[in-house]
Amino acid sequence: MSRFMSTLVTSADANTGASARGITTGEPEQPRRRTWGEIHAEALTIAGALRAPEEGAGVEPGAAVAILAADPALIAPTVQAVWLAGGSVTMLHQPTPRTDLEHWAQDTIRVLRMIDARLVLLGSPFEQLADVLARHAIPHRELPGLASMAEPLTEPVDVAEDAAALLQLTSGSSAEPKAVRITHGNLYSNMRAMVTRAELDPDTDVLVSWLPLFHDMGMVGCLTVPMAIGLESVKVTPADFLARPLLWPELISHYGGTVTAAPNFAYAIVGKRMARADDGAFDLSSLRFALNGAEPIDPQAVRTFTDAGARFGMRSECVVCAFGMAEVTLAVSFAPLNRGIELDTVDAAELEKRRRAKPVDAESAHARRFAVLGRALPGLEIEVVDDSGNTLGHREVGKLRVRGDAVTPGYLTVDGPLPAQDAAGWLDTGDEGYLADGRVVICGRRKDxxxxxxxxxxxxxxxxxxxxxxxxxxxxxxxxxxxxxxxxxxxxxxxxxxxxxxxxxxxxxxxxxxxxxxxxxxxxxxxxxxxxxxxxxxxxxxxxxxxxxxxxxxx
Structure with missing residues (x-):
């Protein structure tokens, strides 16, 4: 059994009691809490159904299984069930009310063929898409009731460290689908590194998240990690957040949230709305780790959030700027804890013409300001190179690349597998930036x-x-x-x-x-x-x- 699976099962066994750590879903209308041990028991039953040929599923070890569901209460045990059955998980991109379902079906068929999916598991609110999948002869099962159709799996299927755990669909600008192949070894390495650098404590920390589970930050950081280490979690959907952004600080207040994560735009939205809230509307004094990643970090948006949050007891130091990408499972670097956002102010002309990040006074009229994203996580290396692959020095701007145990071995594409690493194990991130005293600073995407x-x-x-x-x-x-x-x-x-x-x-x-x-x-x-x-x-x-x-x- 892989180290990741062993961690998952051990944590589930340790969290079987009524007061043990678990996950709350269904907020704000119908909150429901289950321990991770209860999630594990349900996952074993779903895995039994997936492994039973007589039930029409018959998932074999190594098989790719796609999931299309929005309800975290369904997704959590289902994802774990696929892993227990020896398969890999692909979270399909979800159609919205404005999506043309036939176009969505065509795109989804290309993805399913690309990953060689053996099965699609459908859950709320997408059961109505069963007819669309059936018209295209795509094997599928509906999740409600699947757990009652077979005996629980007696023990997890043995999987190797290099077996695929996640096939993470990329969200780039290309029309061609591509999936990042994340192995059990990749997942375990990055998970342990994040737990260490974020100083996550299953006994005291509470994670609150609305992030989508078809994206790596939501799937890995806000579901897989809590499930694997037994971290108390509160999970709502992106639709819940978009309908009422202040639900996010409300849940942090109600549950004493200590950990959360979101892209930059969400902090900007919530900061502006909190600024108009009544005194005493929230209690954010418990928040110690608010990760900002997944898109370029705007210092003004962070200040809007922290300034508004100060009135409700939030410390500005709780914000942690990060660099991450699906190709490295999730996280590449975290800024230090309890520092808040740190900016590097550099001369614009030196940056643009000579490709050097020369520090200047913060009040300079000809300056550019970038968020400092910290050092590489344990098990990873980062370096900057020029167009010829030569390593650049301190504050020299060039191509960022990374290597280490969390880096994917490659992609699945419509034209077949594609390696992600060069002969020395380096992954080209596609970003342009520099290292300042070993800390990562990103200027932008090279192609842009x-x-x-x-x-x-x-x-x-x-x-x-x-x-x-x-x-x-x-x-x-x-x-x-x-x-x-x-x-x-x-x-x-x-x-x-x-x-x-x-x-x-x-x-x-x-x-x-x-x-x-x-x-x-x-x-x-x-x-x-x-x-x-x-x-x-x-x-x-x-x-x-x-x-x-x-x-x-x-x-």
Whole structure:
């Protein structure tokens, strides 16, 4: 049995009592708490059904099993059941009320064929998609009642360290599906490293999360880790959060949450809403670890959150900035605990023209500020190299790459397997950045960097300046390259605003945004495009899809 499975089973056995650690789901309407031991017992029964050929499932060791469900109460035992049965888990991207189901089915069929899925397990609220899957001859079972159809598995199926545990669908801008192959060894290594660096204590910590379980931060960080170490957890859905963002601090207050995690945009949204809340509405004094990752970190958004939270007893030091990616299971680096956000302020000209991060005074008019993302987690190495692969030194900007036990061996693609590491074990992260005293600083995605007049201009600087203009939805502006790689490379800004459709208001907003961008980076955008709220193309995890966004710019 893999080390990860042994940890999972041992923790479940230790958490069988009524007061033992567990997971609460169903908030805010119908909260229900179960111990991890109870989750394990249910998982054994589901695994028995999955392994029983007479029940129509017959999952064999090594088989890929896809799950399409939103209810964490169903997902938690089902994920564990697939592992107990010796299979790998793929969380399918979920259709929304606006999704064209036939297009979704076509995309899903490509994914299922790519991972060679043997079975799709359907749960609430997606049971109605059974007919869609049936029309395309996709084997599937509905989760409600599956646990009652067979005898519990007597013992977990033995799996090797290099066996696949997760096939994590990537959420990049490409139309071609791709799955990151995470092994049991990868999962165990990164899990232990995160527990160590975050100083997670199953006896005292309480995790509160709304993150989607089809994304690596939600699946690995906010379900798998708590389930494996017996961490008390409260789990709601992204739909719950989006319907009422203040549910998040309400749950932290009610359950004494000590640990949480979210992308930058969520901290911005909740910070603004908490600022308008009544005194005494929340008690956030218990929060000690609020991870900010999965997208570029905006210092202003963090300050909005911590300033608003201070009125409710929250310490600004609780915010922990992080660097992570699915290819490294989840986490690459964490900033130190109890420091809050730390910024590195560097000379803009040195950065853009000479590719050096030269420190300058925080009040300098020609400065760029980046969040410091800490040192590599135990078991991982990070280095910066130039285009020829030569290792760069302190504060020299180049390609970031990582290697270690948590790094995936490769991808599954529609054209077959694809290795992720080079001959020396290094994974190219696709990010551009530098190391400052061994601590990671990311400037941006290499493919998104705008090159004009010999300068490397980072989209995040443009986007943050655009979002400072009244009328632009926070976190909903995108800078996109035009004519990339040519001598006339340019960029446009696409932003969401409530004034979309009002020609005069759009024109006025565009002028103000363009002026603000010029002040920030010294270059004027070729166009400012205003679209309705909710129009910017995003991945299932909420990241901007820049290639698709560029199509909204009409010459």
């Amino acid at each position: 960097v705008i090159i004009m007049g010999g300068r490397n201009i980072y989209p995040v600087d443009i986007e943050r300046s655009a979002c400072e203009v009244d009328g632009v939805r926070a976190g909903n502006a995108a800078a996109v390259r035009q004519d990339p790689g040519s001598r006339r490379e340019r960029f446009a800004v696409v932003l969401e605003s409530g004034v979309a459709g009002d020609e005069m208001a759009e024109k006025a907003l565009g002028k103000e945004v363009a002026a603000r961008v010029v002040d920030a980076v010294g270059v004027r955008p070729s166009a400012v495009v205003v679209v309705e709220p909710g129009s910017l193309p995003k991945t299932p995890s909420g990241k901007l899809k820049r290639a698709a966004t560029a199509e909204l710019v009409h010459e």
